Amino acid sequence: MKRxxxxxxxxxxxxxxxxxxxxNGMISREMCAIRDRSHNFYMLGSMGLASSIGLGLAxxxxxxxxxxxxxxxxxxxxxxxxxTIGKLCQKNLIHVVLDNESHDSTGGQxxxxxxxxxxxxxxxxxxxxxxxxxSIEMLKEAMRELVASxxxxxxxxxxxxxxEPIPRVSHEPEVVKDRFKKALFDx
Amino acid sequence: xCAKNVFRIGRDINFGDSVIFKKFDWSLIWxxxxxxxxxxxxxxxxxxxxxxxxxLREIIGNLMSDRDVIYITAxxxxxAIGIATGAYLGGNKSVVLMQNSGxxxxxxxxxxxxxxxxxxxxxxxxxxxxxxxxxxxxxxMGEAILRLLRSVGIPFQIxxxxxxxxxxxxxxxxxEKRQIPVALLLRRGVIK
Numbered sequence: 001m002k003r004x005x006x007x008x009x010x011x012x013x014x015x016x017x018x019x020x021x022x023x024n025g026m027i028s029r030e031m032c033a034i035r036d037r038s039h040n041f042y043m044l045g046s047m048g049l050a051s052s053i054g055l056g057l058a059x060x061x062x063x064x065x066x067x068x069x070x071x072x073x074x075x076x077x078x079x080x081x082x083x084t085i086g087k088l089c090q091k092n093l094i095h096v097v098l099d100n101e102s103h104d105s106t107g108g109q110x111x112x113x114x115x116x117x118x119x120x121x122x123x124x125x126x127x128x129x130x131x132x133x134x135s136i137e138m139l140k141e142a143m144r145e146l147v148a149s150x151x152x153x154x155x156x157x158x159x160x161x162x163x164e165p166i167p168r169v170s171h172e173p174e175v176v177k178d179r180f181k182k183a184l185f186d187x
Numbered sequence: 188x189c190a191k192n193v194f195r196i197g198r199d200i201n202f203g204d205s206v207i208f209k210k211f212d213w214s215l216i217w218x219x220x221x222x223x224x225x226x227x228x229x230x231x232x233x234x235x236x237x238x239x240x241x242x243l244r245e246i247i248g249n250l251m252s253d254r255d256v257i258y259i260t261a262x263x264x265x266x267a268i269g270i271a272t273g274a275y276l277g278g279n280k281s282v283v284l285m286q287n288s289g290x291x292x293x294x295x296x297x298x299x300x301x302x303x304x305x306x307x308x309x310x311x312x313x314x315x316x317x318x319x320x321x322x323x324x325x326x327x328m329g330e331a332i333l334r335l336l337r338s339v340g341i342p343f344q345i346x347x348x349x350x351x352x353x354x355x356x357x358x359x360x361x362x363e364k365r366q367i368p369v370a371l372l373l374r375r376g377v378i379k
Contacts, residue, residue: 021273041276043300044299044303045295045296045298045299045300045303046265046268046269046295046296046299046300048265048269049265049266049268049269049272049296049300050269051269052261052265052266052267052268052269052270052272052273053269053270053272053273053276053300054273055259055269055270055273056234056236056259056269056270056271056272056273056274056275056276056277056281057273057274057276057277058273058277059234059257059259059273059274059277060234060273060274060276060277060278060279061277061278078263078265078266078269080261080262080263080266081262081266081269083262084259084260084261084262084266084270088259173303173304173305174304174305176304177276177304177305177306180276181276181278184276184277184278185278
């Protein structure tokens with residue numbers, strides 16, 4: 001499956017008040033293009049920290065589902081985060097990793113995730129549920145299941161490299177933050 | 188609690204009705220770690236994430252055993268900044284604790300997350316290598332820390348025994364006004 005299709009599948013399943021933290025690079029760009037909503041927080045920089053932002057948020061709003069949409073390069077930059085999440089065992093956190101085994105946003109340089117099984121690292125770190133999917137149908141089914149059950153959950157989706165050219169996130173960073181906070185406050 | 192009592196406490200000797208000030212005893216006016224945590228809680232800070240340092244040991248110990256606040260042990264300082272940012276998005280007031288060496292680890296994250304998105308947070312930074320007196324691994328960062336903070340535009344207060352309350356108050360005011368991270372630098376021996 002393509003990354004764009006995977007993000008679209010996740011976006012289509014989102015309920016109104018589910019919170020999304022999307023990783024910097026193409027993932028945030030595509031999420032913004034596919035389904036721009038106030039409950040999305042688009043990262044622009046701070047590569048690797050999507051799961052950490054998601055964790056801090058999930059602890060702070062325990063009655064809402066927090067879905068982190070991450071990439072393999074991002075996770076590998078902050079692997080320690082998986083152990084922190086596993087230890088804290090936050091029920092409302094779902095960590096999705098779109099794994100194309102490369103730094104696709106910067107030219108496709110290969111990462112180590114062709115060898116390293118990230119979902120097994122997550123499992124060993126204490127995530128309650130971990131899954132690995134490689135088709136859109138499997139991804140949708142897994143998402144439905146994970147949203148309905150307790151986390152922390154880790155979903156690794158193998159995706160193809162590459163994607164269509166897509167514009168940058170159109171909102172100013174401060175706007176992304178302010179409307180996200182407002183959406184949470186208004187819920 | 189501290190500075191206001193400077194002239195009222197000390198070890199005195201009594202000679203009848205007159206009191207002779209014998210020796211000024213700093214240990215009597217040092218702010219204790221639990222008082223410092225109370226001070227931060229008084230400003231509404233309720234979410235703490237950090238990487239430990241011996242200078243921060245007592246403070247972290249207090250936060251970890253305090254049921255009114257959350258303390259998360261991060262694996263790296265930038266992770267703590269991510270967690271603190273998420274907590275802010277979720278409505279909490281965050282403090283990140285770290286040694287000054289951790290600013291080296293996290294300066295990119297500071298620049299492209301809380302500084303970029305205008306996320307207020309306090310950075311409680313222990314200052315190892317202050318004035319070149321420390322183990323060798325702390326000397327370069329100890330000398331560079333203020334320049335590093337200035338270079339990315341993070342305001343700071345250097346905490347002193349005599350004026351902790353005023354310095355914290357000033358940092359919090361700055362943080363609220365500008366909606367960015369503001370640092371408190373903690374040297375060894377300032378908090379008991």
